[in-house]
Amino acid sequence: MNELDGLIDQKSGAQRRLIYSDQAIYAQEMEHIFGRCWLFLAHESQIPNPGDFFRTYMGEDDVLVIRQEDRTIKAFLNSCTHRGNRLVRADRGNARAFACNYHGWAFGIDGSLATVPLEREVYFNEIDKDQFRLVPVDNVASYRGLIFGCFDKDAPSLEDYLGDMRWYLDSALDAMPEGTELIGATQKVVLNTNWKLPVENVCGDGYHLGWSHAGAMKATQSGDLSGFTVGNTGVDLEGGMSVAGLNGNSVLASLDGVSGYAFYPEPALALKYLTENRAKVVARLGKFRGEKLWGSQLNLTIFPSLQFLPGLNWFRVYHPKGPGQIEMWTWAIVEKAMPDELKQQILDNVLLTFGPAGLFDNDDGDNLASCTSQSRGWRTRQMPVYTNMALGRSGQRAGLPGDIASGIVSEHNQRYFYRRWQEHMQAKDWSEVPQYNLHPLEAKDEQRTVQTA
Amino acid sequence: MNSALSKPLEVPVMLAVDKHLAIQQQLFYEARLLDDERFNEWLELLEDDVRYRMPVTERRFRKDRSAPLAFGTGYIFDDTKARLGMRVGRLQSGLVWAEDPRNNVRRIISNVEIWQGAEANEAEVYSIVTIHRSRIDGEEKRFVAGRRDVWRETTQGWRLALRELKLDNAVVLDSNMNTFF
Ligand code: FES
Ligand SMILES: [Fe+2]
Numbered sequence: 271m272n273e274l275d276g277l278i279d280q281k282s283g284a285q286r287r288l289i290y291s292d293q294a295i296y297a298q299e300m301e302h303i304f305g306r307c308w309l310f311l312a313h314e315s316q317i318p319n320p321g322d323f324f325r326t327y328m329g330e331d332d333v334l335v336i337r338q339e340d341r342t343i344k345a346f347l348n349s350c351t352h353r354g355n356r357l358v359r360a361d362r363g364n365a366r367a368f369a370c371n372y373h374g375w376a377f378g379i380d381g382s383l384a385t386v387p388l389e390r391e392v393y394f395n396e397i398d399k400d401q402f403r404l405v406p407v408d409n410v411a412s413y414r415g416l417i418f419g420c421f422d423k424d425a426p427s428l429e430d431y432l433g434d435m436r437w438y439l440d441s442a443l444d445a446m447p448e449g450t451e452l453i454g455a456t457q458k459v460v461l462n463t464n465w466k467l468p469v470e471n472v473c474g475d476g477y478h479l480g481w482s483h484a485g486a487m488k489a490t491q492s493g494d495l496s497g498f499t500v501g502n503t504g505v506d507l508e509g510g511m512s513v514a515g516l517n518g519n520s521v522l523a524s525l526d527g528v529s530g531y532a533f534y535p536e537p538a539l540a541l542k543y544l545t546e547n548r549a550k551v552v553a554r555l556g557k558f559r560g561e562k563l564w565g566s567q568l569n570l571t572i573f574p575s576l577q578f579l580p581g582l583n584w585f586r587v588y589h590p591k592g593p594g595q596i597e598m599w600t601w602a603i604v605e606k607a608m609p610d611e612l613k614q615q616i617l618d619n620v621l622l623t624f625g626p627a628g629l630f631d632n633d634d635g636d637n638l639a640s641c642t643s644q645s646r647g648w649r650t651r652q653m654p655v656y657t658n659m660a661l662g663r664s665g666q667r668a669g670l671p672g673d674i675a676s677g678i679v680s681e682h683n684q685r686y687f688y689r690r691w692q693e694h695m696q697a698k699d700w701s702e703v704p705q706y707n708l709h710p711l712e713a714k715d716e717q718r719t720v721q722t723a
Numbered sequence: 724m725n726s727a728l729s730k731p732l733e734v735p736v737m738l739a740v741d742k743h744l745a746i747q748q749q750l751f752y753e754a755r756l757l758d759d760e761r762f763n764e765w766l767e768l769l770e771d772d773v774r775y776r777m778p779v780t781e782r783r784f785r786k787d788r789s790a791p792l793a794f795g796t797g798y799i800f801d802d803t804k805a806r807l808g809m810r811v812g813r814l815q816s817g818l819v820w821a822e823d824p825r826n827n828v829r830r831i832i833s834n835v836e837i838w839q840g841a842e843a844n845e846a847e848v849y850s851i852v853t854i855h856r857s858r859i860d861g862e863e864k865r866f867v868a869g870r871r872d873v874w875r876e877t878t879q880g881w882r883l884a885l886r887e888l889k890l891d892n893a894v895v896l897d898s899n900m901n902t903f904f
Contacts, residue, residue, distance in 0.1 A: 322789060361782045361893065364789035454797030455779040458894040485818035489809045535809070597894060602797070610794075617797045627777075627800045627900035629813055635898025636821040 283658030287645035290464035296593035304329030315451035346404035414443035433707035434671035435519035442580035448606035463638035474683025515673030515708035518573025518690030530581010657681035736839040777888035
């Protein structure tokens with residue numbers, strides 16, 4: 271696909287703006303990225319019991335995730351196989367079967383077509399019900415409680431897709447043996463932005479924090495703990511790292527072990543929990559992850575559209591709705607071992623800072639929307655935009671997987687995100703998608719290997 | 724404990740007409756203060772123990788059999804007076820770029836019902852707020868929410884002790900909620 275060659279320039283860190291507005295590029299993203307990659311569906315904690323279901327999207331495909339009688343998890347297109355009506359219109363719940371609103375076909379939670387009204391009278395018992403099962407999502411797999419689905423039979427396994435990103439993920443998902451859960455209902459917001467812009471904002475853009483969120487930082491007086499001051503001056507530029515080169519996945523990390531809670535107006539309870547459990551986590555994950563990552567502000571990105579920030583404790587997925595719109599879904603993520611009082615406070619704080627009325631989130635929406643609208647004009651869309659900060663200043667760090675740049679203010683992760691985007695867009699299928707897991711973990715390193723669940 | 728958090732009255736009792744009118748005026752006055760961004764004056768209309776909150780809206784089947792969420796749905800905001808002060812402080816910091824130029828806001832308060840509250844000096848007030856916000860160029864955004872208020876009569880007049888909001892959309896239809904309901 272040579273016409274895609276000029277859209278991303280790794281050498282100068284440039285992207286052509288039409289990737290945020292062009293309808294044909296968007297259509298190709300649906301096929302090459304959302305049709306091919308592992309996409310987050312739900313957390314196991316959201317559907318604990320047989321019959322529990324959760325309605326979500328894979329790209330623009332409406333998908334139903336259901337806990338089965340044998341406690342395994344299946345996912346189906348949420349579309350009736352008769353005339354295509356949307357089958358379930360609730361966000362979540364528990365059911366024994368799902369009856370379609372249109373003509374009343376009813377499906378079991380295993381996707382089987384259970385009953386057809388007037389089957390004898392109008393179909394003369396000739397309908398092969400097996401042929402009309404709900405269409406399953408071919409690959410469904412979990413990693414430490416996170417359920418992913420993938421439409422592409424040729425995709426690598428979820429473990430390989432994540433690569434050594436698992437080592438970083440585990441610093442949040444596996445710090446405590448009980449694991450994590452998502453709490454609260456889904457907070458949904460429509461944003462008039464291309465889906466890539468919020469992903470790049472969270473995957474690597476530490477640059478905007480001190481400026482975009484100056485008002486919120488001033489109001490919450492959160493500058494001290496986070497190491498930021500209002501207006502982007504006085505940032506501790508070395509106090510963190512940007513990790514990419516793990517396929518499309520990335521990490522932004524401060525390395526102080528507490529700053530995830532910097533934006534909390536009342537961090538005392540969380541800090542107490544960290545202090546009380548630090549030794550346990552160090553024993554489990556080793557010194558670096560236990561002391562430097564656990565409790566720090568971490569921005570974890572699973573390509574293409576899942577991001578979560580342990581510490582700040584929000585967990586988010588973006589569903590594209592055309593090139594210029596998304597639905598942004600957010601939950602609070604907590605460690606199951608946390609006391610109830612802390613969990614409740616985290617849910618409350620996530621909403622205060624990053625929910626629909628979040629003091630911080632409410633600064634980002636208009637910027638993302640404007641970057642999108644400024645990629646539509648005939649002349650403007652031909653222009654590049656840049657992620658060229660600290661180009662070429664990354665490398666290996668002893669003992670850590672990935673290609674790493676210093677500090678959380680660099681555009682290193684965004685460049686890898688767009689590189690991955692381009693690789694997928696240009697590849698005919700998975701066989702042409704390069705796999706890279708730079709500076710991988712080695713088995714001999716104690717506590718450094720990814721433990722299998 | 725804020726007594727206003729107790730359950731709504733089952734048998735509604737009307738207030739004396741002068742009190743009724745005073746509270747109704749207060750609702751419209753409050754809306755005008757907010758439309759005019761006179762946030763400090765608005766904060767003065769709030770009792771020190773005020774609760775101001777809006778739960779996350781979900782779409783569920785009427786006969787859903789699933790257990791309630793262990794920590795509830797969560798609140799889009801669940802604010803005390805101190806937190807509202809924090810939100811006002813953010814808006815007044817001069818650093819909230821999305822509000823400069825100003826987005827003009829008009830609140831329409833309708834379907835107002837005013838009843839005797841649980842305490843002798845309290846009124847229970849139901850209304851609907853429609854917030855129109857003019858954004859860049861011709862863009863207009865709208866929020867519609869039901870409100871259940873408790874207003875308390877004090878030596879300074881009627882003060883808000885509770886506002887429980889219900890947002891009708893399960894998906895928030897604007898890029899921010901830099902506004903008060
Ligand atoms: S479309 Fe579902 S039963 Fe006909
Ligand atoms: Fe931001």
